[in-house]
Amino acid sequence: MxxxxxxxxxxxxxxxxxxxxxxxxxxxxxxxxxxxxxxxxxxxxxxxxxxxxxxxxxxxxxxxxxxxxxxxxxxxxxxxxxxxxxxxxxxxxxxxxxxxxxxxxxxxxxxxxxxxxxxxxxxxxxxxxxxxxxxxxxxxxxxxxxxxxxxxxxxxxxxxxxxxxxxxxxxxxxxxxxxxxxxxxxxxxxxxxxxxxxxxxxxxxxxxxxxxxxxxxxxxxxxxxxxxxxxxxxxxxxxxxxxxxxxxxxxxxxxxxxxxxxxxxxxxxxxxxxxxxxxxxxxxxxxxxxxxxxxxxxxxxxxxxxxxxxxxxxxxxxxxxxxxxxxxxxxxxxxxxxxxxxxxxxxxxxxxxxxxxxxxxxxxxxxxxxxxxxxxxxxxxxxxxxxxxxxxxxxxxxxGLTGAETPGVLIVGGSQFSTELAEALKEAEIPVLIADPNRGHLTAARKIGVPTFYGDILSEAAEYRVETAAYKIVVAATDNDAYNTLVATDLAPEFGRENVYQVAREKSDTTRHALPASLGGRRFGAGATYNNLNRKVWNGWEVRITGLTEEYGLKRWRRDNPDALMLAWIGRDTEIHFIGDADAPRDIPGRRIVSVAPPREAARAEAG
The missing domain is CATH 1.20.1530.20 (Na+/H+ antiporter like fold)
Known part of the structure; x- marks a missing residue:
């Protein structure tokens, strides 16, 4: 016709x-x-x-x-x-x-x-x-x-x-x-x-x-x-x-x-x-x-x-x-x-x-x-x-009237893990900001030059003082699961639900504490909770960024880092993508893997 x-x-x-x-x-x-x-x-x-x-x-x-x-x-x-x-x-x-x-x-x-x-x-x-x-x-x-x-x-x-x-x-x-x-x-x-x-x-x-x-x-x-x-x-x-x-x-x-x-x-x-x-x-x-x-x-x-x-x-x-x-x-x-x-x-x-x-x-x-x-x-x-x-x-x-050329990461919750993650991203030239209403939680980040916001990220003050246009991804990583869920739910319409993540809830598997799937952000880090991640950092684990090449691909990386938790990957355009539970990272030369891994000395001792 x-x-x-x-x-x-x-x-x-x-x-x-x-x-x-x-x-x-x-x-x-x-x-x-x-x-x-x-x-x-x-x-x-x-x-x-x-x-x-x-x-x-x-x-x-x-x-x-x-x-x-x-x-x-x-x-x-x-x-x-x-x-x-x-x-x-x-x-x-x-x-x-x-x-x-x-x-x-x-x-x-x-x-x-x-x-x-x-x-x-x-x-x-x-x-x-x-x-x-x-x-x-x-x-x-x-x-x-x-x-x-x-x-x-x-x-x-x-x-x-x-x-x-x-x-x-x-x-x-x-x-x-x-x-x-x-x-x-x-x-x-x-x-x-x-x-x-x-x-x-x-x-x-x-x-x-x-x-x-x-x-x-x-x-x-x-x-x-x-x-x-x-x-x-x-x-x-x-x-x-x-x-x-x-x-x-x-x-x-x-x-x-x-x-x-x-x-x-x-x-x-x-x-x-x-x-x-x-x-x-x-x-x-x-x-x-x-x-x-x-x-x-x-x-x-x-x-x-x-x-x-x-x-x-x-x-x-x-x-x-x-x-x-x-x-x-x-x-x-x-x-x-x-x-x-x-x-x-x-x-x-x-x-x-x-x-x-x-x-x-x-x-x-x-x-x-x-x-x-x-x-x-x-x-x-x-x-x-x-x-x-x-x-x-x-x-x-x-x-110079936009957010950074590279989309950044807004981390809600100042902790040792958050500070380690922010420092690694900063060294990778990815804009990062840590927000926390407790000034003491931000001390370590300020000492190493990581930008911080002292206050509640959902407050009116944050709306006027935080240039959200500079950030593409939100990571809610406080020690309060309910607050993480509130932050992820509230910011999802602005950032896009696919760009809002939170650490896994401690009691999410029990019927009494489970929340509807429509609330909160995506989980990352293989379902690791706040306590899991910070305990690893306290025990000497490091947030590490590793580049993939033709010779050193994803399979070899997994073999060398069997216990590591993969958090995100960074593309050739320096744009970061966090890895959710349902995501399967692809083996592409030029990508960089962001992970929490045991100290290199411990990893080499286990391999030996």
Whole structure:
């Protein structure tokens, strides 16, 4: 059957299945290949849509495409607002305020000038589209930050700017459009100002009322635990719909405010809600990008000429850097952080969705070049996503604004074994940090120059002082099995469950003390417990790193070290991989084995 026949016979259910498969599949493939997920999603949507004709949202989903994208964008912005805890803004507060209060209007002006003199649009279209271009796209920034492992402060600047400025950009476009409406129709300025004030005021009021109302209901247990997420979704959609009815795009402001209010309400169930929303957002971002890319019409892109390239270059190389540097002028931020933020401004879903809407409205009012806004928006999004997606991580590494080049190990629990392990990894040039709330447990590590953190790794202080982006693996190795399990369970969503390990529990084999498999981290060291490992070190055993070669392979190593406990292996790229119970290490020349082994003298005596 031909591709066109399959496409013609596609049902809406099959269309949704294709969107899910392409979106989530692109995210998974990007994770496997360590590529920017947004780039693969755009490519997948374009190939499935205009290139092969397999999927056409307008044909296969119909009039629901627009509302689906609008609702998805609303949920994405709410999830973004849900991450904006004011306590986390300590170091970046000044920069964020300037990027919002100075950067937004300045970016609007400079973007409008770039559209007028670069793309050649009319002043009307330039003013409306320039307002939309304030946004930098949380749907794009979030995946980029996840893969680039930026230092905390520049990451906070980019994240807060993207989420706060998204609804502001949409409202700026509304303001500019209403001005055009006054000029082109019989609408009076007084009426327009009243409608704008009423719409924005009600959006803020709805957002605050819903946010504080939900926080009150959740804190006072007025909603059962199993219904909190459904109630949250229902209220969110209702507020978005009502606000948007009063004033187009004001619903984006309302849902963002709900998220920010709930993020700062200290709810007991906040972590569970946030994690669920993060997972939902991954699905929604994937779906929206596939829908937008598949909706692309090559004939509309054909309307663009060389001036579109000039416009994109102006935005990326002049408008964004000038906006950021002027906004952050005289702040205490280091120059390299300003430079990174200035050269990072990818656009995302909100820009394309809102630009397409206002482009159609302008065209309907008789502004002919309004039809070019949609194609220009897509070109800007595609170009910025590709450029920043591939350059952010290496550029941040060049500036020294990421975690270490080599992913490190965070060891929770200061003991003799932890100190020996940290010292061996440090000598192997693998970043390592030992955290413990008992200062005395860290004395030995500090004496040999191993970095330490005095405090609870789950505390708020650790959140601000420990650069978790520098570490890939967590090893919970305290003398408290319950605390090890708590640490591994709490940090698993952030680091990935496959990267969180803990020493085996002393009484895990008895029914009375066994914990569910869903709690805790992976075991390593052949199931050795805290006491097993430390007793061996007290008896003179060493944490040793041994390289494998063509001549000296894994079999020979095992023969020479029959009693050794294999902990991990280090690849040629200096990336460390701990060995879980179910892992079978492979015999590959160039790898280095990390183990706890008897003293060499004792091993030679036994062999003799």
């Amino acid at each position: 031909a591709v066109t026949d399959v496409a013609a016979a596609m049902s809406p259910v099959m269309a949704f299945a294709i969107v899910g498969a392409l979106g989530v599949g692109s995210q998974w493939l990007a994770w496997r290949l360590r590529l920017p997920a947004i780039v693969l999603m755009l490519a997948a949507g374009v190939i499935a849509g205009p290139v092969l004709g397999l999927f056409d949202p307008e044909r296969d989903i119909g009039p629901l495409t627009g509302p689906i994208i609008s609702v998805a964008v609303a949920v994405i912005l709410f999830e973004g607002g849900l991450t904006l805890n004011f306590r986390s803004l300590r170091d970046a507060a000044e920069g964020v305020k300037r990027l919002v209060f100075i950067g937004a209007p300045l970016g609007w002006l400079l973007s409008a000038l770039a559209l007028r003199w670069g793309a050649g649009l009319s002043w009307e279209s330039s003013a409306v589209f320039g307002g939309i271009m304030i946004v930098t796209g949380p749907t794009v920034i979030a995946p980029m930050l996840r893969t680039s492992r930026l230092a905390r402060r520049p990451a906070q600047l980019l994240q807060w700017e993207a989420i706060v400025n998204d609804p502001i950009g949409a409202l700026a476009a509304v303001l500019a459009f209403e001005v055009v409406l006054v000029v082109r129709t019989a609408e009076t300025p007084g009426t327009v100002i009243w409608e704008l004030a009423m719409g924005i005021g009600l959006a803020v009021l709805f957002g605050l009322a819903a946010g504080f109302g939900l926080a009150w209901a959740f804190r006072r247990n007025k909603v059962p635990e199993f219904m909190k997420v459904p109630v949250l979704f229902a209220v969110l959609l209702a507020v978005f719909a009502i606000s948007d009815t009063v004033l187009h795009e004001s619903g984006l402001l309302a849902v963002t405010i709900i998220g920010i209010v709930m993020a700062n309400a200290d709810l007991p169930s906040y972590d569970e809600i946030r994690r669920f929303k993060e997972q939902a957002t991954v699905l929604l971002v994937s779906g929206v990008f596939i829908l937008l890319a598949a909706s692309l019409d090559f004939s509309t892109l054909a309307q663009l000429d060389w001036r579109a390239a000039v416009f994109v270059a102006l935005v990326v190389l002049i408008v964004r850097p000038v906006t950021v540097f002027l906004s952050l002028m005289s702040t205490s931020l280091p120059f390299k952080e300003k430079l990174l933020v200035a050269l990072t401004g990818p656009r995302g879903v909100v820009l394309v969705a809102v630009a397409g809407l206002f482009g159609d409205r302008l065209f309907g009012l008789g502004v002919g070049d309004g039809a070019l806004i949609g194609p220009l928006a897509f070109v800007l999004v595609a170009a910025s996503v590709v450029v920043h997606g591939f350059t952010l991580a290496p550029f941040a590494r060049l500036l």
